[in-house]
């Protein structure tokens with residue numbers, strides 16, 4: 441059927457990219473984007489990096505007040521009608537209507553679901569055993585620009601901080617808090633970053649973190665416990681910790697509440713096909729979606745993953761089976777404790793790298809692993825390298841780094 | 850339109866190069882070089898995707 445009206449739910453980078461891609465592909469019908477946040481899309485990765493590694497207007501690299509702007513992206517050019525500060529509350533798949541809060545609905549021929557995810561809260565998981573509403577320590581999480589600004593404000597008085605969660609976000613938050621002069625304890629039930637990156641890269645980051653004064657505490661699952669002005673955290677092994685402020689970074693949950701009753705969910709999750717489709721007229725992209733990868737059906741809640749998924753979904757919506765299938769190529773980066781990492785290929789990687797090339801500066805290194813599945817993963821630590829080159833290193837091995845030598849006579 | 854780079858912001862991710870290899874590249878030192886600053890027609894779409902993909906918003910499209 442011809443698509444005359446397309447509705448996009450979610451105004452993050454996936455929703456934005458979907459709108460851009462639909463327009464680039466020639467869609468000139470009615471385009472409407474519904475977004476719960478009142479802002480145009482901004483860069484979430486910047487929230488835990490430049491924005492957090494600065495207080496009082498100065499940032500890591502002396503960029504001054506610019507740090508407060510680090511998340512701002514250029515204004516959209518897709519000329520969609522934008523309903524900002526509006527949430528979709530339901531979906532009628534048969535009638536092809538998105539229901540909106542405050543009543544009313546939007547009819548569509550095509551729908552893009554890009555409602556992203558939200559921070560998991562530790563307190564939610566504690567249920568009745570959790571701290572009481574009134575004496576519960578305030579649990580900070582970091583997902584939105586409002587969260588980031590609030591956290592910055594709290595950090596200005598240099599409180600002691602407990603960060604719960606040893607993933608990339610927890611580590612970036614810990615790095616930011618340390619950077620501005622707080623005393624920081626990181627609680628992680630595994631070695632920080634090991635689940636995401638593997639032991640080798642995790643050790644590099646943990647060593648740098650500890651050198652900069654981070655206190656890392658194991659001890660099993662953490663629980664928040666109420667206590668006056670500050671916060672108390674109790675670990676499974678009985679260890680008790682106290683600080684002025686608790687920030688949790690214990691993962692994210694897809695925003696699929698508005699899809700309950702739509703029949704689009706499989707075992708409670710949104711699973712698209714290799715062209716981003718749930719049905720011929722409904723696609724999904726970004727942090728909200730599970731999609732097929734070489735390592736099985738996964739959710740990959742990362743920036744370039746959201747962008748690439750959105751491009752695939754836009755094509756899948758307009759072209760159906762004629763659209764190209766998604767060949768997901770992971771790209772990941774993180775920074776903190778003076779280290780910057782970029783990696784191409786699936787992680788975590790097991791064991792020590794198979795190839796290692798030191799860079800010109802101290803601590804700068806290029807690494808490659810041969811994975812058991814025959815594919816490579818390449819990582820650059822404090823090493824400036826174009827991503828296409830890093831990709832060649834991952835795919836073809838170290839030979840790809842050398843200039844092609846002229847054929848011998 | 851003109852592609853402008855805010856050089857101090859650029860962190861050398863090179864995601865922009867992946868989006869628009871015909872318009873820009875990172876040199877061997879990891880510095881971004883804009884090969885085709887003035888863009889129109891089909892290049893404009895590529896330039897827009899490059900600007901969009903940059904997670905630190907170091908690139909901008911300005912009226913030429």
Ligand SMILES: Cc1cc2nc3c(=O)[nH]c(=O)nc-3n(C[C@H](O)[C@H](O)[C@H](O)COP(=O)(O)OP(=O)(O)OC[C@H]3O[C@@H](n4cnc5c(N)ncnc54)[C@H](O)[C@@H]3O)c2cc1C
Pocket residue numbers: 449450451452453454455474475476477483484485486487488526527528529554555556557558582583584609695698725726727728740741742743744746771772773774
């Ligand atoms: C602090 C932080 C640091 C990060 N750092 C990195 C990094 O270094 N590298 C990396 O690759 N990735 C990083 N990420 C992940 C990356 O930012 C996300 O993968 C990406 O932003 C996901 O985009 P999205 O559009 O799918 O979802 P979102 O950005 O979550 O956008 C979804 C939007 O939809 C809105 N919405 C939700 N429900 C509804 C509804 N019912 N109706 C209307 N609107 C709705 C939401 O309010 C939101 O604005 C980071 C994330 C965070 C939070």
Ligand code: SF4
Pocket residue numbers: 858859860861862863864865866881902903904905906907908
């Ligand atoms: S994507 Fe942005 S940060 Fe990365 S090289 Fe391009 S301009 Fe620089």
